[in-house]
Amino acid sequence: MNHAPPSTDPAPAATLPTEAGDNRAGLVLEAVALRLRPTGKILFPPLSLQIAPGTTTTLLGPSGCGKSSLLRWMGGHLEDDFAATGRVLVNGSDRTDWPAEKRRIGMLFQDAGLFPHLSVAGNLAFGLQPRVRGRRQRRRVVEEALASAGLEGFADRDPATLSGGQQARVALLRTLLAEPEALLLDEPFAALDPERRAQIRSFVFARIEERGIPTLLVTHDARDAPGPVRHLDQPGGPAGNARGGPHPPR
Amino acid sequence: MPPGRVRLPVRAPRRRGTLLRGTVLAVLAGGFLLPLLAGLGATLGAAAGYLPGRPLPETPSLQPLRSLLAEPGFLRAVGQTLGTGLASTVLALVLAASFCGLVHQRLPTRLAGRSLAPLLAAPHSALAIGLAFLLAPWGWIARWLSPWATGWEFPPDLPLVQDPLGIALVLGLLTKEVPFLLLVLLAALAQLPVQEDLQRARALGYSRAKAWVGVVLPRAYPLVRLPVLFVLAFSLSVVDMALVLGPTQPPTLAVAVTRWFLAPDPAFLGPAFAGAALQLAIVLAVMGGWLLGERAVAAMGRAWLARGSRGGAGDPWLAAAGLATTVVLLLGLLALVALGFWAFAERWPFPAAWPTEFSLARWTNLAGGWGEAFGNSLALGAATTAASLLLAVLWLEGEDRGHLPRARWATVLVALPLLLPQVAFLYGLQVVLLRAGVGPGFLAVAWAQALFVLPYTLIVLSPPWKALDPRLLAVAASLGAGPNRRWLTVKLPLLLRPLLTAGAVGFAVSVALYLPTLFLGAGRVPTLTTEAVTLASGGDRRLVGLFALLQALLPLVAYLLALLLPRWIWRHRRALAGGSA
Amino acid sequence: MRLLPTLLLLNALLLPPGTARAAGDTAAEPAPARPWEEVVAEARGQTVYWAAWAGDSRTNAFLRWVAGEVRERYGIRLEHWKLSDTGEAVARIAAEKAAGRDEDGSIDLLWVNGPNFLALKEADLLYGPFLGSLPHSRYLDRSPGSPAVTDFTVPTEGYESPWRLARLVLLYDRDRVPDPPANTDELLAWAREHPGRLTHPDPANFMGATFLKQALLEQVTDPAALAAPATPERFAEVTAPLWEWYDALRPHLWRQGRSFPADEFAQRQLLADGAVDFGLSFDPASAAAAVREGLLPESVRTLSFEGGMIGNFSFVAIPYNSGATAAARVVANFLLAPATQARAEDIRVLGSFSVLERDRLSAGERALFDALPSPPGLPTPEELGPVRPEPHPSWMTRLTRVWKERYTR
Incomplete structure (x- = not known):
């Protein structure tokens, strides 16, 4: 890997709007660069991209290239040993410095990340917006969501007793009930066996499209990518390309 | 940025929870560090002649020190303190390390932890009393062997406990410290690639014993240095166990100092404070020497390794140490059983091996017997554990919100009460409290106990807290849960088991505390421990047995609850039900 | 269990002195002048803190019994302040005096004898003389030199009331x-x-x-x-x-x-x-x-x-700064009652010999003692010498x- 010197600021792309906020819908990254704090090592060259509502952009790169860290940074969960420059905008507002819980950026991980101390319904209710009031009403919404995913009767199950595919679906439902404005997927299908994988994959992307959520997927496996693909392991390469416009799948 | 958007960016400060951390720090500084230092200061001041309640001298006076030196048996008391403290610490470390070498990976850590639980949970004084019931000339062992093997119709006139050399005291300390060091060593070894190291060393032709001593232990020791220092400081300044098992004419320094503090004649305050200051100096000096000794041992070890000598298998030594450890552990467990027999005995004449008559008379006499002490122990344990857990949780959450690692000073600060001898600051603390208008009583005791409960809770709770999967918290945040909701609905429930374990350890510490209860309660807050130790000097053995048994059972029940409660609560949550205790 | 006398001393020294009325008020009270009925009436509702060595469970149980009796009969609340060494109480009273707490002191009644009594008496820390004012003192041999009025060679001069024989x-x-x-x-x-x-x-x-x-x-x-x-x-x-x-x-x-x-x-x-x-x-x-x-x-x-x-006889004394001298005297008098002494002598209760003169008791009162069981191991007065x-x-x-x-x- 060839690194830009730590002192060099990420090159702002010529085509980038200079105004902090704009009305571009969807998820926008502006000249984002991450570096390891102790060494100053830059993980990948400055990255800019825009993801339209309902579409999914895939970031491809080998493990260790910093793609998971990028997602954590976007979600507001990055640990202290990283420093970042650049901005993340959702539906036109700059959320770079917002606390994670305000960003409304949902995340899905390789393992479903269901809360082990809550039932399936408890997990879903955790995500469900507080706007939905009343015990019964919330329970109804949760059960409808389960039914929509073919998981009728799973409400009171222990998440640990679910199969990987079922867990993945519950995790997605939970994320969607929180009504995110953008979605980040970190190798969400890696743990699934091949048959399930296709099934869950289409389930996920159908929901994303249906809800019109801009989604960023990171994976090391090109087969996961439903749409445009960016490679993160090419410093200086695609970074100059300001907009992560549609790329032909490889 | 267009003015219309200004309301939108909710700026997140880099460090959150400043108020929380500030509050915790203020509570710790005011309620923990300040009184500790004030207590130390009062002791040192009094040792220099500024005795409380007396006219202050113009200049520091050597009078307290002189009166200390003039006490009959003073030098011998200091010698006994050094001898028993060092011998028990070195032996406990050697035995625990050897035993680990024998059983490591042949015995699962969790199983080992559970089988040691009765010894870990039992207060020092209960074990001491049980050991006396076992080893004394009238004790169980003598009874088993008499008269057929020994010819003893009556208990022999032999100093088998309270012996002038302090052997019984060292043995008593071993029954408590070996299990403790075993547990911390096993926990440390779990973090190291022990198997690989051993295989590599043995492939190079070293015996298991040499591989263990030369390769594994040098890596494990730094991880257990702090607990070893706790053991060292404790062994040098133990009071309750030394009162029961230690030499009497004269006793060890800490016991002598305690007696002087408790003497009705205020003339003994001078030697008491001077002795307390000396006890502090001894502990600090020995700890310093210990740290230097570590380096010397390490240097010798490196030279030994560099020679590459493989000859002479150390394995028989390892086996011998393992056998000794087994004997110590069995003695400890038998001591607890002996408590049980005395607690239910009505008549047990020598040399009968078993009580000739049993009775529940003392158990049913709650009002005149153990009721108040039991109630006090329970209430103090609950109050101090609750307060300490709350503080520990707030502390850890403050660290999380500030994205701060544990500062070194904080570790040392919290461990301070465990590293300093109790006699060196508790009585001084009482004097300071009285001046502040806080009289002896339940609150003062609870608060003094918390000084010792908090460190243990924090030490037990920190590793699992830090090891909590950060992704679950990230998921919770991405679902819109703010820091408080994440804390209350995700972190705390997931940490239920470590919270209960830390609570049980804290509770056990509180139940076992002797000096803080005695000094800060001025005898008006009798607990199972203070009563058991007081009665042990010659009270009705059946009653002593009852108190000591209750004292040992109360923490054990807390441990069991910490083990079983999460299982029951999480019985429908497979991922949490089986976790380690 | 052992207490912390010096600590209590400090406690008293460091606490602010009680609201001091004229210190002589209670101490100078002429003991025998008032009819006993008045004392009993004044005692009702008072609380007596009895500082007593607590190393013996039978004695503790006896004190509990006394507390129940005086509450029922005289409306007095009696609290046993458990001592491991009587010196603690002495130090406390002395400290209260030094701190100017001359009223409503923390101890109202004290089980004391020998060196501790002498220390208190010499320092003028006792209330009294009061023994003569107790109606039941008529059962005692109060002639000079009699053990009921002599404590370790020191004449008690009415500042102590005996309650058991040691x-x-x-x-x-x-x-x-x-x-x-x-x-x-x-x-x-x-x-x-x-x-x-x-x-x-x-x-x-x-x-x-x-x-x-x-x-x-x-x-x-x-x-x-x-x-x-x-x-x-x-x-x-x-x-x-x-x-x-x-x-x-x-x-x-x-x-x-x-x-x-x-x-x-x-x-x-x-x-x-x-x-x-x-x-x-x-x-x-x-x-x-x-x-x-x-x-x-x-x-x-x-x-x-x-x-x-x-x-020696075991005595009770009243500290000079007690706020409940009436009730303390009522308790001391109760301890001298033949029925109380007979109960104390009962081997099943305390087994402590009576301090009363047998020939001063009425026939009915003597019968209380005669009815007591006499198991093996219990010596007769003749055997004791x-x-x-x-x-x-x-x-x-x-x-x-x-x-x-x-x-x-």
Whole structure:
């Protein structure tokens, strides 16, 4: 890997709007660069991209290239040993410095990340917006969501007793009930066996499209990518390309 | 940025929870560090002649020190303190390390932890009393062997406990410290690639014993240095166990100092404070020497390794140490059983091996017997554990919100009460409290106990807290849960088991505390421990047995609850039900 | 359990003094002038803090019984302030005086005798005289020099009221010691023949010191010298025979005299095990009581030396700053009631001999005592023999100190 010197600021792309906020819908990254704090090592060259509502952009790169860290940074969960420059905008507002819980950026991980101390319904209710009031009403919404995913009767199950595919679906439902404005997927299908994988994959992307959520997927496996693909392991390469416009799948 | 958007960016400060951390720090500084230092200061001041309640001298006076030196048996008391403290610490470390070498990976850590639980949970004084019931000339062992093997119709006139050399005291300390060091060593070894190291060393032709001593232990020791220092400081300044098992004419320094503090004649305050200051100096000096000794041992070890000598298998030594450890552990467990027999005995004449008559008379006499002490122990344990857990949780959450690692000073600060001898600051603390208008009583005791409960809770709770999967918290945040909701609905429930374990350890510490209860309660807050130790000097053995048994059972029940409660609560949550205790 | 007298002292010194009215108010109250009914009326509703040594569970139970009785009969709340050493209470009262807390002091009634009484009396820390005002004092022999009004050679002058009889006895197992020694010289001879079978409590403890005093009384050439305070020169001279006797005895003691049981109870335990052959007690009924409780074998008996044993009455006194002197006196009077004394003498309750003069009791009152059970191990007054008066308190203090200097390595 060839690194830009730590002192060099990420090159702002010529085509980038200079105004902090704009009305571009969807998820926008502006000249984002991450570096390891102790060494100053830059993980990948400055990255800019825009993801339209309902579409999914895939970031491809080998493990260790910093793609998971990028997602954590976007979600507001990055640990202290990283420093970042650049901005993340959702539906036109700059959320770079917002606390994670305000960003409304949902995340899905390789393992479903269901809360082990809550039932399936408890997990879903955790995500469900507080706007939905009343015990019964919330329970109804949760059960409808389960039914929509073919998981009728799973409400009171222990998440640990679910199969990987079922867990993945519950995790997605939970994320969607929180009504995110953008979605980040970190190798969400890696743990699934091949048959399930296709099934869950289409389930996920159908929901994303249906809800019109801009989604960023990171994976090391090109087969996961439903749409445009960016490679993160090419410093200086695609970074100059300001907009992560549609790329032909490889 | 267009003015219309200004309301939108909710700026997140880099460090959150400043108020929380500030509050915790203020509570710790005011309620923990300040009184500790004030207590130390009062002791040192009094040792220099500024005795409380007396006219202050113009200049520091050597009078307290002189009166200390003039006490009959003073030098011998200091010698006994050094001898028993060092011998028990070195032996406990050697035995625990050897035993680990024998059983490591042949015995699962969790199983080992559970089988040691009765010894870990039992207060020092209960074990001491049980050991006396076992080893004394009238004790169980003598009874088993008499008269057929020994010819003893009556208990022999032999100093088998309270012996002038302090052997019984060292043995008593071993029954408590070996299990403790075993547990911390096993926990440390779990973090190291022990198997690989051993295989590599043995492939190079070293015996298991040499591989263990030369390769594994040098890596494990730094991880257990702090607990070893706790053991060292404790062994040098133990009071309750030394009162029961230690030499009497004269006793060890800490016991002598305690007696002087408790003497009705205020003339003994001078030697008491001077002795307390000396006890502090001894502990600090020995700890310093210990740290230097570590380096010397390490240097010798490196030279030994560099020679590459493989000859002479150390394995028989390892086996011998393992056998000794087994004997110590069995003695400890038998001591607890002996408590049980005395607690239910009505008549047990020598040399009968078993009580000739049993009775529940003392158990049913709650009002005149153990009721108040039991109630006090329970209430103090609950109050101090609750307060300490709350503080520990707030502390850890403050660290999380500030994205701060544990500062070194904080570790040392919290461990301070465990590293300093109790006699060196508790009585001084009482004097300071009285001046502040806080009289002896339940609150003062609870608060003094918390000084010792908090460190243990924090030490037990920190590793699992830090090891909590950060992704679950990230998921919770991405679902819109703010820091408080994440804390209350995700972190705390997931940490239920470590919270209960830390609570049980804290509770056990509180139940076992002797000096803080005695000094800060001025005898008006009798607990199972203070009563058991007081009665042990010659009270009705059946009653002593009852108190000591209750004292040992109360923490054990807390441990069991910490083990079983999460299982029951999480019985429908497979991922949490089986976790380690 | 042991308390913290010096701490309490500090406590009193550091606390702000009570709202001081004229200090003389209560202390100068002329005791016998008022009719007893008025005292009883004033006592109703008062709380009495009775500071009393709490090392004996039977005594504690008896105090609980007293508390229940006086609440029912007189409307007095009686709280047992448990002491492990009476010196603690003395230090506290002295500290309260120093701090100017002359009213409503923390102790209203105190179980006291000997050196502690002398210390309180000399420092003017007692309320009274009040003994004469108690109706039940008519049952006592109050003639000068009578043990009911003399505490360790010090006349009580009405500042103390007796409530139980304490007298030193030895306990021994009849089966193991068929022919017990009759004096301390015979005891030494017996010890020579039976090495390791005799011991005494640590002289730092009251009972251990009393053992030394008993030997002192017997070994001393001029017992009258002990009635006067001990001076350094007199002490060395008078006690020389005692140390000669003790040096001869010590090598034959249990553990060669290098280790001692902490108190009488530890020694009783050794006796029960058969590790030693003698115990000590200040309570002639204690052997019988311990047999009943299963603490000693049934063959244990009490022993008094032919020349008599040290004895004293246990007293209660009222501190000068008590805020409940009326109730404290009512309690002291209740303790002297024949029915109370009979209950205390009951082996099943306390087994402590009555302080009352038998011939001053009515026939009905005597019957209370005659009805008491008399189990084995309980000596008759004849078996107990004469009582030897305690030496002046200063002897004990010095004895303890010198013993420690001589025999602690």
